[in-house]
Amino acid sequence: MTVRLVEPDTLLLEGECPAEDAETLLSHLCARPAARVDWRGCEQAHAAVVQVLFATGVALQGPPAGAFLRTWVAPALTSRII
Amino acid sequence: MNELLQQFLIEARELVTQATDDLLALEHTPGDAGRLDSAFRAFHTLKGAAGIVDFDAMARALHAAEDALSQSRAQAQPITPARVGDYLTCLDQVVQWLDHMEATGEPPTDAEASAAAIARRFGEVPAPAPAAAAPGDRWVRDLLEGSTAAGTARTALRYRPAPDSFFRGEDPLKRVEALPGLLALRLEPAGPWPIPEELDPFTCRLVFLALLSGPPETVEGLLEAVRDQVDIVPLDEPTADQPEGSSLPAPARALLEAQVRLLAGHGGEGASGRLSSAGRVAVNVLRHVGEAILAESVSRALAASEEANDAGLLSSAIGMALAGPAAPSVEAEGSGAPSPQETVARTLRVDVERIDALVKLTGELTIAKNAVGHLSRLAHKGADLPTIAAGLKDQHALLERLMDELQGAVLRLRVLPLRHVFQRFPRLVREISAELGKPAQLVTEGDATEADKAIVEALFEPLLHVIRNAVDHGIEPASRRAAAGKPDLATVHLRAVRQGENVLVEVQDDGGGIDVARIRQIAAERGVATAEAVTAMGDAEVLDLIFRPGFSTADTVTDLSGRGVGMDAVRTSLARMGGRVGVETRPGKGTKVRFTLPFTVMVTRVMTVHAGGQAFGIPMDMVVETVRVPRGRIVRIGAAEAFALRNRTVPLVSLTGALGEARHRPATGDANIVVVGMGAQLGGFEVDSLGERLDVILQPMDGILTGMRGIAGTTLLGDGRVLLVLDVQEMLE
Numbered sequence: 092m093t094v095r096l097v098e099p100d101t102l103l104l105e106g107e108c109p110a111e112d113a114e115t116l117l118s119h120l121c122a123r124p125a126a127r128v129d130w131r132g133c134e135q136a137h138a139a140v141v142q143v144l145f146a147t148g149v150a151l152q153g154p155p156a157g158a159f160l161r162t163w164v165a166p167a168l169t170s171r172i173i
Numbered sequence: 174m175n176e177l178l179q180q181f182l183i184e185a186r187e188l189v190t191q192a193t194d195d196l197l198a199l200e201h202t203p204g205d206a207g208r209l210d211s212a213f214r215a216f217h218t219l220k221g222a223a224g225i226v227d228f229d230a231m232a233r234a235l236h237a238a239e240d241a242l243s244q245s246r247a248q249a250q251p252i253t254p255a256r257v258g259d260y261l262t263c264l265d266q267v268v269q270w271l272d273h274m275e276a277t278g279e280p281p282t283d284a285e286a287s288a289a290a291i292a293r294r295f296g297e298v299p300a301p302a303p304a305a306a307a308p309g310d311r312w313v314r315d316l317l318e319g320s321t322a323a324g325t326a327r328t329a330l331r332y333r334p335a336p337d338s339f340f341r342g343e344d345p346l347k348r349v350e351a352l353p354g355l356l357a358l359r360l361e362p363a364g365p366w367p368i369p370e371e372l373d374p375f376t377c378r379l380v381f382l383a384l385l386s387g388p389p390e391t392v393e394g395l396l397e398a399v400r401d402q403v404d405i406v407p408l409d410e411p412t413a414d415q416p417e418g419s420s421l422p423a424p425a426r427a428l429l430e431a432q433v434r435l436l437a438g439h440g441g442e443g444a445s446g447r448l449s450s451a452g453r454v455a456v457n458v459l460r461h462v463g464e465a466i467l468a469e470s471v472s473r474a475l476a477a478s479e480e481a482n483d484a485g486l487l488s489s490a491i492g493m494a495l496a497g498p499a500a501p502s503v504e505a506e507g508s509g510a511p512s513p514q515e516t517v518a519r520t521l522r523v524d525v526e527r528i529d530a531l532v533k534l535t536g537e538l539t540i541a542k543n544a545v546g547h548l549s550r551l552a553h554k555g556a557d558l559p560t561i562a563a564g565l566k567d568q569h570a571l572l573e574r575l576m577d578e579l580q581g582a583v584l585r586l587r588v589l590p591l592r593h594v595f596q597r598f599p600r601l602v603r604e605i606s607a608e609l610g611k612p613a614q615l616v617t618e619g620d621a622t623e624a625d626k627a628i629v630e631a632l633f634e635p636l637l638h639v640i641r642n643a644v645d646h647g648i649e650p651a652s653r654r655a656a657a658g659k660p661d662l663a664t665v666h667l668r669a670v671r672q673g674e675n676v677l678v679e680v681q682d683d684g685g686g687i688d689v690a691r692i693r694q695i696a697a698e699r700g701v702a703t704a705e706a707v708t709a710m711g712d713a714e715v716l717d718l719i720f721r722p723g724f725s726t727a728d729t730v731t732d733l734s735g736r737g738v739g740m741d742a743v744r745t746s747l748a749r750m751g752g753r754v755g756v757e758t759r760p761g762k763g764t765k766v767r768f769t770l771p772f773t774v775m776v777t778r779v780m781t782v783h784a785g786g787q788a789f790g791i792p793m794d795m796v797v798e799t800v801r802v803p804r805g806r807i808v809r810i811g812a813a814e815a816f817a818l819r820n821r822t823v824p825l826v827s828l829t830g831a832l833g834e835a836r837h838r839p840a841t842g843d844a845n846i847v848v849v850g851m852g853a854q855l856g857g858f859e860v861d862s863l864g865e866r867l868d869v870i871l872q873p874m875d876g877i878l879t880g881m882r883g884i885a886g887t888t889l890l891g892d893g894r895v896l897l898v899l900d901v902q903e904m905l906e
Contacts, residue, residue, distance in 0.1 A: 143374055
């Protein structure tokens with residue numbers, strides 16, 4: 092599993108997160124509205140996962156490991172218009 | 174080269190020809206709807222063919238042209254000459270690509286830039302998808318304003334993946350990642366987000382906005398599969414020569430971008446081949462321009478890609494190299510397409526009927542063979558000789574007829590209509606006439622006349638030279654034409670006609686004719702012939718001087734030949750294919766240059782002669798006549814001999830003497846002389862006796878005899894003797 096709940100309010104995204112992770116992630120986030128996502132170990136994420144991060148506006152702890160995520164996606168998420 | 178590609182090349186060339194014909198016709202009659210339709214169909218089919226061989230750049234260029242044509246068709250707009258020029262340029266480019274493919278078996282890797290240039294020519298009709306460049310594309314402005322890298326951006330992209338993208342296993346983010354030269358990325362929701370509980374994680378509602386330093390064409394190619402979901406807006410090219418993001422020289426960039434495009438092709442057969450070839454090209458390009466570090470990283474990505482069988486890694490590595498920081502480095506030298514090697518068509522389109530004729534002949538030959546077998550059995554059983562002799566005679570006659578037919582049928586396989594070479598000229602005359610500012614049209618006649626393939630193919634250059642001369646020097650300046658009461662538009666006729674065993678090809682202009690007096694003067698000045706000789710010559714002989722080497726020299730390049738190639742080159746190339754060239758001119762009326770070519774190169778009709786116990790063949794098309802001359806009328810001039818024929822002095826060569834065998838000759842009696850002609854020049858061969866006339870298939874001299882002068886080739890006579898066929902031209906020199 093590339094999505095893990097480690098502390099009561101911290102979700103870890105690790106390695107390459109496939110589209111299925113989006114659902115898991117979303118259900119966790121719905122259950123814990125105050126949770127944050129630590130994606131420092133995330134190499135790659137499917138657009139569906141990124142969409143969940145985007146749509147929920149969850150707080151992110153980064154930067155992510157993957158170069159593309161770090162360079163382009165993370166900044167795009169922080170400047171998002173919700 | 175695989176068959177698909179071969180077929181593609183053949184068809185594409187035919188389509189280009191068709192389209193060129195139609196366009197030239199449209200230039201004369203812009204309203205011709207039939208021609209317009211035909212041109213449109215040709216472009217359309219060409220585009221489809223390019224798609225089949227996965228040559229996307231070509232397909233794109235043609236698509237742009239096709240769009241423009243289709244618009245003209247829809248709006249019934251006449252096509253302007255400038256537009257015709259655009260279409261022709263597009264076809265030229267296509268021909269270059271085809272040449273490249275014929276030479277290398279692959280589409281050129283640098284076709285992107287040229288395709289883009291073509292598409293830009295038809296700019297009013299934006300090439301493929303981006304119909305969305307609606308006024309005030311706000312998102313583009315926002316994107317540009319919000320980005321520091323806006324100055325180097327060449328493409329703005331809005332990508333709205335379909336809502337069911339995720340379901341279909343797509344990852345839009347990965348597509349974005351693979352784009353070259355990403356400068357800015359923005360994410361937007363397709364609409365207001367619902368509350369998390371109502372969000373469907375598998376419905377894509379993301380919108381990607383991006384600025385890229387890669388050219389729009391490349392981006393478009395990469396996003397081909399989701400074309401309906403993207404808006405691509407080309408931005409003005411950066412003002413600096415090269416984008417700040419990269420200091421790669423333009424040709425290198427183009428090559429790298431082409432590799433990215435190549436990788437975007439969907440998997441399937443050949444995907445791994447594409448991967449490794451794209452990777453290798455990219456690495457080489459980067460090394461070549463001195464970007465060792467980038468080359469190394471691309472090379473690593475290639476290895477990783479090959480291992481994972483995923484082109485994405487490689488394509489993004491190349492993308493990074495394109496956008497990445499790179500120190501200015503060694504300039505790449507013109508790394509364009511390899512110059513198309515001399516493209517000699519190796520395929521032949523043959524009419525099915527001709528093949529059928531061969532099949533039928535084979536059947537008849539089998540029957541004849543069986544009949545001979547039967548005769549041999551009869552002989553074995555001791556049948557009487559007269560019966561067998563009669564049977565053999567019949568079968569021999571039959572076989573002779575069949576062999577004749579077979580020979581004819583095989584030769585006809587090699588025969589092509591002259592259209593293949595003629596069709597290139599209307600276009601060239603259009604250009605030459607524009608270049609020289611002399612309005613001229615080309616009228617072609619008899620282009621269905623057939624000749625051997627080798628001849629049809631070799632005719633282009635000499636014809637080009639002669640036609641160029643006709644426009645350049647034959648046709649007078651407008652003022653002189655007007656004074657002579659000639660129409661402004663000059664006409665050059667190009668005609669072909671079959672005459673017995675020969676094919677005549679003539680180029681005739683309606684210009685001022687050749688000034689014979691001036692030729693005399695030039696010839697004497699340049700030492701082509703002595704002043705006395707020139708004075709003694711008749712007009713026809715003087716005219717013939719233009720074919721002499723040295724007549725057209727470098728300082729007359731602009732004045733007379735335009736290309737620094739003299740008419741002697743024309744004569745030489747004609748001679749090489751067994752033909753001759755002659756010129757006729759009428760002051761004030763024009764000039765006619767005539768090529769006399771053998772119908773086939775394989776069969777030569779010769780007259781056999783005997784001299785010194787050896788049989789020689791003299792090509793019939795060189796023989797003017799045979800005469801008997803009393804020896805008393807042969808005069809010795811120094812080491813040479815000559816005789817008078819109808820008030821002309823004709824040099825005489827004794828065949829026996831010329832081939833090294835000295836022999837005492839009787840001083841009385843008559844000499845048998847074969848008079849041969851080359852252009853206006855005559856010569857005589859003295860022979861012992863005349864023989865029959867034969868059709869021979871000439872074997873060129875090979876081995877140690879290759880360099881032997883005076884002999885064109887050999888053939889075997891029925892009795893097993895070798896017939897040496899003379900090269901008359903060399904003998905007389």
